[in-house]
Amino acid sequence: MDSLISPTKARQAAIQAKDWAYVNSWLNRKYAPHPVPAFERNEDTLRTLLAIAAANDAADEEASLLNRAREEVIRALKEREKAEDPRKRDILDDIEARLDSQGEESLNDLAETVVLLGDSSTDVTELAHAFIELTRDEFELANQVQNVQVLQQYLEKEMALVQEEIETLKSHPAYETPSDLTSQTVEWTRSAKLLGAKIAEYRDKITSLQKSVSIDGPSIESVAGEEQNVLRLKETVKQLESRIKSYRDLPPDLEDARNEYKRLEKELRRLTRERDDLFEHAVARK
Numbered sequence: 001m002d003s004l005i006s007p008t009k010a011r012q013a014a015i016q017a018k019d020w021a022y023v024n025s026w027l028n029r030k031y032a033p034h035p036v037p038a039f040e041r042n043e044d045t046l047r048t049l050l051a052i053a054a055a056n057d058a059a060d061e062e063a064s065l066l067n068r069a070r071e072e073v074i075r076a077l078k079e080r081e082k083a084e085d086p087r088k089r090d091i092l093d094d095i096e097a098r099l100d101s102q103g104e105e106s107l108n109d110l111a112e113t114v115v116l117l118g119d120s121s122t123d124v125t126e127l128a129h130a131f132i133e134l135t136r137d138e139f140e141l142a143n144q145v146q147n148v149q150v151l152q153q154y155l156e157k158e159m160a161l162v163q164e165e166i167e168t169l170k171s172h173p174a175y176e177t178p179s180d181l182t183s184q185t186v187e188w189t190r191s192a193k194l195l196g197a198k199i200a201e202y203r204d205k206i207t208s209l210q211k212s213v214s215i216d217g218p219s220i221e222s223v224a225g226e227e228q229n230v231l232r233l234k235e236t237v238k239q240l241e242s243r244i245k246s247y248r249d250l251p252p253d254l255e256d257a258r259n260e261y262k263r264l265e266k267e268l269r270r271l272t273r274e275r276d277d278l279f280e281h282a283v284a285r286k
Contacts, residue, residue, distance in 0.1 A: 026053040
């Protein structure tokens with residue numbers, strides 16, 4: 001019912017039916033006069049049989065073309081023999097019949113030489129030219145083989161150098177992965193999280209100090225407290241700077257670590273400026 005409603009499904013069903021008709025016709029030809037054996041009919045079987053039938057038909061067509069070409073050659077040779085002077089044929093047969101074993105062997109060698117040279121004539125001059133061409137081709141091929149051998153030797157030498165460089169890089173200490181790389185990465189990640197939380201805490205403290213100074217007004221106790229906070233903040237920043245410097249020895253191939261380090265370093269510089277501004281403000285209010 002769906003195939004009648006959907007044009008796409010109807011078209012697919014029609015194509016599948018056409019393919020099965022082609023496969024059934026091919027099977028009937030192959031098994032004739034016997035019936036085709038029963039088999040499971042599904043999409044996988046259809047695809048396989050289509051491929052086999054197409055390949056078989058292509059092979060049959062190629063064999064048919066070769067057979068027709070062979071028949072054409074035989075027919076042309078027969079027509080050529082009929083067109084030749086009968087006396088010439090009789091003379092050749094008479095000569096061949098009178099040849100001894102050595103003469104027959106020489107004649108066969110000559111015929112084989114003519115065939116190998118790709119020439120249709122037994123003329124000595126033409127055969128000499130063919131031998132010269134063959135010698136020249138052999139010389140050119142020898143030069144090409146020599147050039148290929150030189151190129152092969154060069155490539156083998158380059159490959160050996162490349163392999164040597166690879167082995168050097170594998171054994172060089174600068175390219176070795178630290179044994180504690182995993183533990184360093186885990187420790188750095190944990191420290192980075194703690195450092196991020198501390199930065200947020202210090203940012204909140206700075207914000208509360210700024211609000212306290214602007215709203216309540218200056219007092220000796222508040223200024224002294226702010227000074228203590230600034231000193232503590234200064235000491236904390238120094239500790240942060242020391243901890244950040246310890247992370248500069250991380251492996252350069254850790255792109256994420258380098259990006260996080262740059263971000264934290266930028267945040268540290270900003271906090272340092274805020275600290276200095278707050279300290280100068282506190283000193284000025286004294």
